[in-house]
Amino acid sequence: xxxxxxxxxxxxxxxxxxxxxxxxxxxxxxxxxxxxxxxxxxxxxxxxxxxxxxxxxxxxxxxxxxxxxxxxxxxxxxxxxxxxxxxxxxxxxxxxxxxxxxxxxxxxxxxxxxxxxxxxxxxxxxxxxxxxxxxxxxxxxxxxxxxxxxxxxxxxxxxxxxxxxxxxxxxxxxxxxxxxxxxxxxxxxxxxxx
Amino acid sequence: xxxxxxxxxxxxxxxxxxxxxxxxxxxxxxxxxxxxxxxxxxxxxxxxxxxxxxxxxxxxxxxxxxxxxxxxxxxxxxxxxxxxxxxxxxxxxxxxxxxxxxxxxxxxxxxxxxxxxxxxxxxxxxxxxxxxxxxxxxxxxxxxxxxxxxxxxxxxxxxxxxxxxxxxxxxxxxxxxxxxxxxxxxxxxxxxxx
Numbered sequence: 001x002x003x004x005x006x007x008x009x010x011x012x013x014x015x016x017x018x019x020x021x022x023x024x025x026x027x028x029x030x031x032x033x034x035x036x037x038x039x040x041x042x043x044x045x046x047x048x049x050x051x052x053x054x055x056x057x058x059x060x061x062x063x064x065x066x067x068x069x070x071x072x073x074x075x076x077x078x079x080x081x082x083x084x085x086x087x088x089x090x091x092x093x094x095x096x097x098x099x100x101x102x103x104x105x106x107x108x109x110x111x112x113x114x115x116x117x118x119x120x121x122x123x124x125x126x127x128x129x130x131x132x133x134x135x136x137x138x139x140x141x142x143x144x145x146x147x148x149x150x151x152x153x154x155x156x157x158x159x160x161x162x163x164x165x166x167x168x169x170x171x172x173x174x175x176x177x178x179x180x181x182x183x184x185x186x187x188x189x190x191x192x193x194x
Numbered sequence: 195x196x197x198x199x200x201x202x203x204x205x206x207x208x209x210x211x212x213x214x215x216x217x218x219x220x221x222x223x224x225x226x227x228x229x230x231x232x233x234x235x236x237x238x239x240x241x242x243x244x245x246x247x248x249x250x251x252x253x254x255x256x257x258x259x260x261x262x263x264x265x266x267x268x269x270x271x272x273x274x275x276x277x278x279x280x281x282x283x284x285x286x287x288x289x290x291x292x293x294x295x296x297x298x299x300x301x302x303x304x305x306x307x308x309x310x311x312x313x314x315x316x317x318x319x320x321x322x323x324x325x326x327x328x329x330x331x332x333x334x335x336x337x338x339x340x341x342x343x344x345x346x347x348x349x350x351x352x353x354x355x356x357x358x359x360x361x362x363x364x365x366x367x368x369x370x371x372x373x374x375x376x377x378x379x380x381x382x383x384x385x386x387x388x
Contacts, residue, residue, distance in 0.1 A: 054238060054360060056358040057373075060371060071380075165250070166250040166251040177254060177257070179258070183258075186261065
């Protein structure tokens, strides 16, 4: 089956669009790569999201998100905190990468952040999501925060740097990189060719 | 007639795509707003294009440009110097804003930079373009570099800051801002509604 790799951060609003779109489709297989943008931004000398650091761009982004969500039929509520701490969601998603519940978990965590204005950085929020999915929240949250899994997330950051990622979402079809939700259609078309 | 305002910089590769696309269409009237990104970037603390300052993004941008030009059927040659000094082209375009030759001049200068790898910062390059258009190159170049016209370009930069521009191309349909060539279709659709 044709495949696309999706690198995303639960704190990234444009990742929200792509995760939801990929979770809904059945044309290509998705390899999920949750990661953290923080270490990438840090290497660029930024201590926060460019949408916070660049005020005019930041103001525009919320207008753009409203339009984009309308375009894709996705719910939208501007988060009252941005960017939210996404490390817990990323750690859980690392555990779920090859599980049948991965796309469902990613969608729910993204909706919590960008449609329901919930603090996805909290154990209670992520735990509630796992509960609602019928998963063993306590066991998964413990495993997510184990030293082994924390180390895996560090390795994921190293992999992102090696691949020269600079933002999210980023897609790979084979070796070809596509950056941003605006390129998801192109990446999917490339994946469909195989 | 329905109208779109296009803010663009001759040094900006994504402006190249939008200027060429707008110059080719007849559906909406275009108000051209040549300006310089330099002062905008300077306010953000940047002394160069983000595509130069952020090396990984910069490397990706040239791959993306190749794909985008193929998509829109536009010629492409990666400029051997980037970003090129666009101040002379911008000053000439300021004079041409309401002239029938404006779209033609903008297209030719963009092609010189992004398809023919010419130094659009030079008087000889811009003069040759004006000559080829049957314009009085000597007169226009002199007027472009008059104190009055230089002052107009400074005013244009102030206007860009007042409008909270942060990149190029940027479009306005009425008061609605759209940023980036990826939003030109949306802006045109909005302009068509009126």
